[in-house]
Amino acid sequence: MKRVQAIPALLMTVCVTGALLFPAGAQAQTDDTNVPGQKNANRDITIEGWIRRAKHYPGLAAAYFTVVNKGHEAHLISGVSSPDCAAIEAFHSEQEVTSHTANLFSHFTIPADMTMVFPEGGYHLICRNFPDTIKTGESVPLTFKFLGGTSTTVNFTLKD
Numbered sequence: 001m002k003r004v005q006a007i008p009a010l011l012m013t014v015c016v017t018g019a020l021l022f023p024a025g026a027q028a029q030t031d032d033t034n035v036p037g038q039k040n041a042n043r044d045i046t047i048e049g050w051i052r053r054a055k056h057y058p059g060l061a062a063a064y065f066t067v068v069n070k071g072h073e074a075h076l077i078s079g080v081s082s083p084d085c086a087a088i089e090a091f092h093s094e095q096e097v098t099s100h101t102a103n104l105f106s107h108f109t110i111p112a113d114m115t116m117v118f119p120e121g122g123y124h125l126i127c128r129n130f131p132d133t134i135k136t137g138e139s140v141p142l143t144f145k146f147l148g149g150t151s152t153t154v155n156f157t158l159k160d
Contacts, residue, residue: 037073038148044071045110049118051140051156053130061130062091063142063156066117069110076147077108084140086129093121136160 049065069075080088090104105125110116118124125142134140139155146152 035148038075038146039150040071040073041075041146041148042150042152044073045069045075045144045146045152047144047152047154049142049154049156050159051127052159054126059129061085061127061140061158062120063088063125063127063140064119065125065154065156066115067110068115069112072112074109074111077105077110077144078147079145080105080125080142081145082127082140082142084131084134085127087127088142089126089128090123091126092123134158 046068047065049063051061051063054060054062067077082088088105104123127140136158138158140158141153141155143151143153
């Protein structure tokens with residue numbers, strides 16, 4: 001019985017998320033800065049993290065982090081970027097990576113009053129074309145963009 005009830009809830013979540021991410025053609029030109037409940041995302045959410053080079057894959061670095069949403073609204077991460085990375089993708093150490101996995105942080109919801117950890121061995125970010133010029137102990141800025149138009153830039157320390 002619980003399984004049957006979970007399916008409509010899952011379908012509703014997928015439909016609502018789809019409507020937010022892929023609005024109808026007439027709405028496609030609306031900017032996302034006027035989304036109800038989203039204007040404080042950069043104040044409600046704090047992020048701490050660190051980054052390290054991938055030992056066996058030159059030019060790649062893995063970023064591990066914790067996200068805390070202290071607000072009373074869920075917020076959606078709509079993208080992650082860095083001037084030190086040609087591209088940033090999601091990755092899971094123990095699972096097959098697909099295009100859906102790689103794009104996870106382009107539509108990732110952080111529930112209200114929630115702490116989420118992205119540790120070694122689990123989901124984390126991969127930085128492509130990571131430069132050799134950055135040394136251990138230096139900072140790598142990562143900018144997290146949120147639905148609603150706000151963003152926050154966090155300095156991730158490069159560790160061995």
